[in-house]
Amino acid sequence: SQTIHQWPATLVQPVGSPLSLECTVEGTSNPNLYWYRQAAGRGLQLLFYSVGIGQISSEVPQNLSASRPQDRQFILSSKKLLLSDSGFYLCAWSNHGSNYGYTFGSGTRLTVV
């Protein structure tokens, strides 16, 4: 069966510090991968998606970047965090051309102080 792992679950970081959130998928190959952010009181915002290794599409210009160094690994990064980067970050995967929705990770609560 397929599983998705996301860590850490919670993170408190000072303004200006770097960020690295990791997401891995098991039990499938060549998945589509997604990073979403959910700010307090707001809906889900798609940040990045990837259809293959090294292929990253950015939906919203911002302080963050994403990388996909391996088929089932998706990393969200920042060189210098801003207060506005606080939020709940969700990783998700889907199969190509599937009628099914996404399968989400358990999320990372990031607080920038």
Added chain:
Amino acid sequence: AQSVTQLDSHVSVSEGTPVLLRCNYSSSYSPSLFWYVQHPNKGLQLLLKYTSAATLVKGINGFEAEFKKSETSFHLTKPSAHMSDAAEYFCVVRWDNAGNMLTFGGGTRLMVKP
């Protein structure tokens, strides 16, 4: 433009009473429709999906939704609310012309009173 609208940002019901969470979409393309539930500080869990089969879809935890093309709606219902149903619910649409990309509604927070 393609969009999905959840008509209520907050819904409050008493335990044991019916739940109705409303969702409408706008597009000329055929949609696949989903409802997800999110409990506090948790990821999103798929409740049910409609993908052009039966228009009345049954999901987990006693929820169901009906696709009404003429009304461009996909409202989520449950006959009797339970305290554990308190969560945020997202209506999500995938259009045929959008590949794997999903469009999320703004979410509805369901509160269940004892």
